Amino acid sequence: MSADRLCYPTAATQGLLACHACDLVSSLTLEGAPCPRCGATLHRRKPASMARAWAFLLSAYLLYIPANLLPIMVTQSIFGTQHDTILSGVIYLWLSGSYMLSLVVLIASVVVPLLKMMILTLLLLTVRRRSTWRLREQTRLYTVVEVIGRWSMLDVFVVALLASLVRAGSLATITPGAGALAFASVVVLTMLASLCFDPRLLWDSLDAPPRPLDFPVVNHDGTL
Amino acid sequence: MRHPQLPTLPPSQDPDRLIACELCDALHVRTALGDAERAVCLRCGTELYRNSTGAYRRLLPLVVTAVILLLISNMYPIVAMDLKGTRMETTLWGAIQALYADDRTLVAVLVFVTTLLVPLSELLMMGFVLLPTARRRMPRAFPRIARAILLTRPWGMIEVFMIGVLVTLVKLSTVAQVMPGVSLWSFGALVIVLAAILSFSPRDLWHQLDARSTNGVPAVPSDTVS
Numbered sequence: 376m377s378a379d380r381l382c383y384p385t386a387a388t389q390g391l392l393a394c395h396a397c398d399l400v401s402s403l404t405l406e407g408a409p410c411p412r413c414g415a416t417l418h419r420r421k422p423a424s425m426a427r428a429w430a431f432l433l434s435a436y437l438l439y440i441p442a443n444l445l446p447i448m449v450t451q452s453i454f455g456t457q458h459d460t461i462l463s464g465v466i467y468l469w470l471s472g473s474y475m476l477s478l479v480v481l482i483a484s485v486v487v488p489l490l491k492m493m494i495l496t497l498l499l500l501t502v503r504r505r506s507t508w509r510l511r512e513q514t515r516l517y518t519v520v521e522v523i524g525r526w527s528m529l530d531v532f533v534v535a536l537l538a539s540l541v542r543a544g545s546l547a548t549i550t551p552g553a554g555a556l557a558f559a560s561v562v563v564l565t566m567l568a569s570l571c572f573d574p575r576l577l578w579d580s581l582d583a584p585p586r587p588l589d590f591p592v593v594n595h596d597g598t599l
Numbered sequence: 600m601r602h603p604q605l606p607t608l609p610p611s612q613d614p615d616r617l618i619a620c621e622l623c624d625a626l627h628v629r630t631a632l633g634d635a636e637r638a639v640c641l642r643c644g645t646e647l648y649r650n651s652t653g654a655y656r657r658l659l660p661l662v663v664t665a666v667i668l669l670l671i672s673n674m675y676p677i678v679a680m681d682l683k684g685t686r687m688e689t690t691l692w693g694a695i696q697a698l699y700a701d702d703r704t705l706v707a708v709l710v711f712v713t714t715l716l717v718p719l720s721e722l723l724m725m726g727f728v729l730l731p732t733a734r735r736r737m738p739r740a741f742p743r744i745a746r747a748i749l750l751t752r753p754w755g756m757i758e759v760f761m762i763g764v765l766v767t768l769v770k771l772s773t774v775a776q777v778m779p780g781v782s783l784w785s786f787g788a789l790v791i792v793l794a795a796i797l798s799f800s801p802r803d804l805w806h807q808l809d810a811r812s813t814n815g816v817p818a819v820p821s822d823t824v825s
Contacts, residue, residue: 383642384626386619391626393619396746397805398648400617400626413742413805473769480766514622514643525756528713532694532756532763533770535710539689539697540680540771550701559706566753575624578643582624 381510385582387575392419421573425502431568432495438561439488445554448534452547460554461485461530483529484558491527491565494520498572505580517574524569527562531555615809618647651803654795659729661796666722668789673715676780677764680771688780691715691760713756718793721751725796728804737808748801755797758790 386393390403396415405417446458459467461484468477494516500506501513534551541549616629620640627647632638637649676688689697691714698707724744731738738744764783771777 381642385624386617386626387624389626391617391619393621393624396749396802397742398618398621398802399615399805400619413745415742415746468766468770471773476766476769479762483762510623511643514645517622518645521753525713525753525759526762528756528759529763529766531706531710532714532760533766535694535698535706536678536689536763536767537770538701539694540678540687540767541682542687542697546682546685551698551703551706555703555706559709563709570753574622578623578625 381581385578387419387579388582392417395421420575420579421571424571424573424576425499427571428495428499428568431564431571432492432499435488435492435561435564435568438557438564439492442488442554442558442561445557446552447530447554447558448537449550449552450541450547451550458552461558464530480529480533483526487523488527488561488565491520491524491569495565495568495572498574498577502576502580507581510577510581513577514574517569517572520569524562524566527565528559531559531562620645620647648800648803648806651799651807654799655803655807658725658796658799659733661792662722662725662729665789665792665796666719666726668785668792669719669722671785672782672789675782675785677782677786678768678771679778679780680775681778682775690782713754714760717751717755718757721748721755722796724748724751732808741804741808745801745804748804752797752801755793757786757793761786761790 386400387403391400392403392406393400394410394413394415394417397410397413399410399412401411401417403419405411406419408417409415410417443461446460448459448464450457450459465477465481465485468480498513498517501508534549534555537549538551541547618627618629619625620627620643622645623640623643625640625642627638627640629648630638632648632650634650634653638647639645640647673691676690676693679686679688695707695711695715698704698710724747728738728741728744728748764786768777768779
């Protein structure tokens with residue numbers, strides 16, 4: 376799709392802005408003031424969208440390492456102690472013959488978090504580079520991220536249920552491992568990153584010509 | 600219908616009838632939609648709004664049903680397990696307590712928030728808003744509650760928990776005899792009812808209340824698909 380077919384009048388170019396809470400379109404001059412209909416503070420774009428999204432995303436990347444390396448579940452039984460990471464849980468399900476379920480867990484706990492972080496990185500880089508490459512598809516990717524994000528919590532719930540069912544007194548005890556916290560944090564952080572990201576920034580590169588720098592350019596010798 | 604490019608909007612356009620796409624900021628003019636029709640953004644293909652009047656009418660009964668199902672789901676065990684004569688069963692609350700007892704306080708809080716606090720408070724807030732509007736009165740503190748519903752929405756994860764229960768059942772079925780509890784069925788029903796409730800966007804609450812006060816929808820053409 377050619378770029379000019381994607382040119383539409385937007386709220387921002389028409390001197391308007393939409394309320395994030397009730398959709399009411401108001402004048403751009405009301406930015407920072409409460410919405411006349413619902414009282415939510417009006418913003419042209421989500422505030423500090425890029426900085427917040429990068430911060431949450433980078434933290435998620437960092438925590439993704441312990442989330443996969445540390446055990447999310449520790450099983451103590453008469454046969455000894457077994458540490459399970461997310462991946463070993465998937466392998467266990469596969470070997471025990473539950474192929475469908477093993478796939479569900481693989482997608483929810485391994486593919487989805489990784490995919491989410493990669494998509495968000497792509498979107499953030501696109502905005503940063505002011506690229507106008509496949510904006511429609513990238514916007515679609517953002518909606519995908521919003522929909523699938525929560526499903527990664529699956530493993531955390533499973534560990535919680537197993538831990539409460541298999542407790543001290545019976546033949547085995549299951550306790551949640553340190554990886555569970557790291558993994559849950561990855562899920563929450565990527566959700567926060569996608570909530571903070573404003574997809575309209577993608578389209579701004581198409582709608583608005585590059586803004587002149589709003590600070591004076593200083594030459595190397597210190598003169599203006 | 601594809602719009603030609605509009606350099607500026609016609610000056611007569613009423614700002615109340617405008618809608619900006621949430622994802623790409625393109626401006627559109629609201630139009631009356633038929634049943635099961637939804638308007639999509641011409642530029643990025645995102646849904647702008649849908650005809651929510653029918654969904655809105657069904658909302659209050661659904662919310663009441665969901666509250667009852669949520670209460671039942673938490674009163675009875677979800678899964679029971681027989682391991683060499685020892686019977687173990689757990690509820691959602693039991694799972695949260697187990698995490699807490701094993702010193703995973705943060706994870707316990709997260710599970711509590713996503714499976715109990717957020718779904719319950721969202722349902723109660725919706726009920727609080729919908730009850731007065733059913734009697735054609737403006738609910739108290741409506742703007743605040745509408746915003747709170749919007750804010751809590753991404754964090755409710757009952758359906759994910761439901762799949763988690765199924766995974767747990769299969770995982771344990773190899774080593775012990777597991778029996779799905781009463782709660783499992785009510786959780787299943789709750790997931791379906793919640794899906795129907797969540798298809799209603801809280802932003803439409805504003806539109807529904809406006810439509811009641813102005814009694815009519817604008818009839819300016821824009822793009823619609825069914």
